[in-house]
Amino acid sequence: MSNWITDNKPAAMVAGVGLLLFLGLSVAGYMANSERSDLDKKIKSASQEIKSANAAAITPSHTSNKELEKELNRYAKAIGNLETAYKPFMASSVLAPTTPTAFQNELKAFRESLIASCKEKNIQITDTSSWLGFQLYSTQAPSVQATPTLTFEMKAINSLVNKLTDCGLTKFIKVYRSQLPIENPARNTEDEEDSDQKAPWTGMPLEIAFQGDRGSVLKAMNAITDSQEYLFTVNSIRIRNERMMPPPITNPAAAQPASAQPQTGAASLTPAGEAAAPAEPPIQQIIKPYMGKEQVMVQVSLNLVHFAQPKAQEPSED
Template identity: 25%
Template sequence: MSFQENKFPIVLGAVTAVAAGGLIWWGMQSSAAYDTAKSEYDEKVSEIGSLMRSKVAPTSDNLRDKKKAVSDYRGSVESLQKAFDKYRKPKLENTEVNAFSDALLAARKRVGLKFEEAGVSMPAGFFLGLGKYTDKLPQKKNTGLLHFELGAYEELFGRLAEAGPAELLNVHWPDLPEEVGRKYDFAGKSYRSHPIEITFQGSEESLRKFLSSLDDSEEYYYVVRTMRVSNSRSSAPNSKDARFEQPKVEEGPADPFGAGGFVFPDEEEEETPAEGEAPAEEPTEEPAPAAPVASDSGQILKQVLGSEEIKVFLRIDVLQFVDPKPLPKG
């Protein structure tokens, strides 16, 4: 049997064999992929079953830790609230407008006396920043807040006088929202700020003393919001600015016997040379070389620098703490 006579059966058999081999290979690959997917599926099902059988979080340990953390936080908040109780004022009661005017006049007198005793110059017409109420009366509904500010700022100016600056340059007391027809919103706030702006000139020491004294108040809580410091002079210091103390010359006791002194009997007076004779030469001693003067540049700089004054601008808030809200239970 020749190939030509059986060409079709032979080709058909070859194609069938190749197709069968391909099907067998594809089947083997599909079986392996199926086994892998089946294994992954069984693993995920096992994990889900394990999670379903376990206890849902939080566990008792986590719950105990959370309760402790909340309790500690509550204790910290309550301690912080108690720390500010001494600055917390009771409800600010309004007074008659005449009573506030009298209190303002008395406070101005006391502060002015402190500045005068300390030698601090005041701006013309200084009235604690409330000069607008020298020719008009405040509204009665605002007198409670104004009394609070007046007490705080009187103490503030008293501490400034004690610090001893050279001059109080300016004071600005911003209007309360209530003074211009608005209402202050306390929502979500634990305190209210009452700002005042002060500008003065003095030494660095006076600024340090004033800022340090703000922490000593037992009645009001002050916060420095803004501070700007500039030198009162624009040019650099020079040698003419130095001020040195002149050494004091110690003088001995006066000679009671005059310039000539006293000659004892056994001492011979110096003979006065006769007219026309040259005076006797006395042995001369060479002057000892002067000891070198140690230069102390630090002391010289202290005399030249540090004597100029500074200009200080401060925006200070007095905090009015409101009654704390009760903490949520839990």
């Protein structure tokens, strides 16, 4: 090989230069192709981004603003309807300043009026019911801080109970109210009142148990849910009939002798030639002692809703 190169130096030199030139061009071509491939990828990615941007309309636009305006109008209308519906309840939720002594005097006046109304309408009322759930404050005054809230609750319960007296009930069994957080001095309610997370309304739990016939009970339930001044929500209802045992089904004719039944002159359905069977009392006479006159005892768990009043905006320093 070396002899050939020695003998053919010009040809060897040309071959070497050609080989080097080939290798250089190959390397340059590979690098150029690699850069071209990276450039193609970038162009393709940019093209896809442009297509994606063109597919979704850029907001805000005239169309999107129109749709947003429609949604805002619908929302404003719904809010307006809610404000109209709850306006009477929000008005009654305003806490008027009062004193513990005035609260006790009003409680006693409400109690005397309720007792007189029940006596006039032949409604039995227990001693605890007559205090509207505020029997604790018949002997001790509430705190100054709790008095406005308790006054609102007392007026609402008194209004509801007086509505129930017009429904034909026969007895008030119980009026019980749960203690409110503001009545517990161990809790610091000032921090809750100043909190921005305070709920726009507060539920005040109470239970009312009463007794009456079916018609009066239905009227009473309608009166609870149809209050136009105070908002009551029903949590649960327990109903029990005073007659826990069903009427006996053995020998129903024994309830009244057949001879005692009035003869109305109705046509006989007994075939001719057969002895007439002893007449049985009409079914109305059998079920009358058990249907329509029995008393129904109802216990209703309620929430009296108190709406928080919006705070007055402080004047700006500007």
